[in-house]
Amino acid sequence: MKKQDSPDARGYFGDYGGRFVPETLMAALDELEQAYQEASLDKSFQDDFRHLCRQYIGRPTPLYHAQQLSRQASGATILLKREDLAHTGAHKINNAVGQALLARRMGKKRIIAETGAGQHGVAVAAACALLGLDAIVYMGEEDIARQSPNVHRMKLMGAEVRAVSSGSRTLKDAINEAIRDWVTNVGDTYYLLGSVVGPHPYPLIVRDFQAIIGRETREQMLAMYKRLPDYLIACVGGGSNSIGLFQPFFNDSEVKFIGVEAGGKGLKTKKHAATLTAGRAGVLHGAKSYLLEDSNGQISETHSIAPGLDYPGVGPEHSYYKDIGRARYVAVTDRQAVEGFQLLSATEGIIPALEPAHAIYYAARLAADLPADKIIVVNLSGRGDKDLAIVASFMDKKS
Ligand SMILES: *Cc1c(COP(=O)(O)O)cnc(C)c1O
Numbered sequence: 001m002k003k004q005d006s007p008d009a010r011g012y013f014g015d016y017g018g019r020f021v022p023e024t025l026m027a028a029l030d031e032l033e034q035a036y037q038e039a040s041l042d043k044s045f046q047d048d049f050r051h052l053c054r055q056y057i058g059r060p061t062p063l064y065h066a067q068q069l070s071r072q073a074s075g076a077t078i079l080l081k082r083e084d085l086a087h088t089g090a091h092k093i094n095n096a097v098g099q100a101l102l103a104r105r106m107g108k109k110r111i112i113a114e115t116g117a118g119q120h121g122v123a124v125a126a127a128c129a130l131l132g133l134d135a136i137v138y139m140g141e142e143d144i145a146r147q148s149p150n151v152h153r154m155k156l157m158g159a160e161v162r163a164v165s166s167g168s169r170t171l172k173d174a175i176n177e178a179i180r181d182w183v184t185n186v187g188d189t190y191y192l193l194g195s196v197v198g199p200h201p202y203p204l205i206v207r208d209f210q211a212i213i214g215r216e217t218r219e220q221m222l223a224m225y226k227r228l229p230d231y232l233i234a235c236v237g238g239g240s241n242s243i244g245l246f247q248p249f250f251n252d253s254e255v256k257f258i259g260v261e262a263g264g265k266g267l268k269t270k271k272h273a274a275t276l277t278a279g280r281a282g283v284l285h286g287a288k289s290y291l292l293e294d295s296n297g298q299i300s301e302t303h304s305i306a307p308g309l310d311y312p313g314v315g316p317e318h319s320y321y322k323d324i325g326r327a328r329y330v331a332v333t334d335r336q337a338v339e340g341f342q343l344l345s346a347t348e349g350i351i352p353a354l355e356p357a358h359a360i361y362y363a364a365r366l367a368a369d370l371p372a373d374k375i376i377v378v379n380l381s382g383r384g385d386k387d388l389a390i391v392a393s394f395m396d397k398k399s
Helices: 024-039 041-056 067-073 092-105 121-130 140-144 148-156 171-184 202-210 214-226 238-250 316-326 332-347 354-368 385-398
Strands: 064-065 079-084 110-115 134-140 160-164 189-191 231-235 255-262 280-284 287-291 326-334 375-380
Touching: 024 041, 024 092, 024 110, 024 171, 024 202, 041 092, 064 067, 064 214, 067 079, 067 189, 067 231, 079 214, 079 354, 079 385, 092 121, 092 148, 092 189, 092 202, 110 171, 121 134, 121 148, 134 140, 134 148, 134 171, 134 202, 140 148, 148 160, 160 375, 189 280, 202 238, 202 316, 214 238, 214 332, 214 375, 231 238, 231 280, 231 354, 238 255, 238 375, 255 354, 280 316, 280 332, 287 316, 287 385, 316 326, 326 332, 326 354, 332 354
Parallel strands: 079 375, 110 134, 110 189, 134 160, 231 255, 231 375, 255 326
Antiparallel strands: 064 079, 280 287
């Protein structure tokens, strides 16, 4: 079987993906697929995206040689892809701007989105303000209480934030509510999904907009080192920053991929979000992929100290990568992630988001076991200002 770097005609990567949605959404997904295919072949659309990447997002982001961090590990060289320096402080803006451009091209002015911690909501609010689109963001009541600065940011940029009071009042309930809205208003509404999850063609669209991370990394590696890296390491929530880094290296079999999931309080406790490491295949939010469920087949309540990793599903392309052995997936606990957070802050003067702090921890440990001529690239998917209070309260409880 030929290895796939794109989904087949039915929207599957190997056994994963597809469309498990109500009949009313099938036509909307067909329309989206068609519009996206046309846009991806349209030079002026691609030019618009490239222009905003440069002028608005601040791309290309640096590929930074973390000398102090590497020295501390005393092994391989560690490079950081600085998505924390992208506008709004994380990689999510790449996808938000790309899809907002697509919505505008499709003539849809009403944009809906879901958000957990608020990072995707902020990116959507910014992209919609930029392009003159109306943004409605669904967010669980629990998350609204925990993440009030992001709620203020979204409102300042003109988005309407709708509180979701069903279920656990967190991300998965917000997704259900956004899907309900889309079913009702499918004619004039664009659903702007935030990661490489959901029904086909979303995992493909989001991946393609995030692949700018990997394409830049490849160019920067060739310019700086005249070769490709040995390892690419990124944290995996829904899987968009990791697949964005990995995918452009898919056919370079000498480049190893490692996805780092949220081990939470440990895999034995069930309080984690390590979907690929500890889950099994099933259907969630419109696609078949690995997921976390309990013995009754109910979707698990997940836990991670990093809000952006706290999701019981993962993108279908990662499930495929896992099954064919193209990527390896590991779990890092809350405690270890906080160690990574402190390590990068102290060695480099860079405060990472708690999500990529998982990848930093793993990379530092791996680097220590490798010879000095190996190169590891870590995707630093976001900055950590948003997480200071979480880390402070974690340290309080520990002492
Ligand atoms: C949302 C988020 C993630 C997790 O999402 P992916 O789709 O897996 O990339 C990781 N890092 C940061 C900084 C985030 O905001």
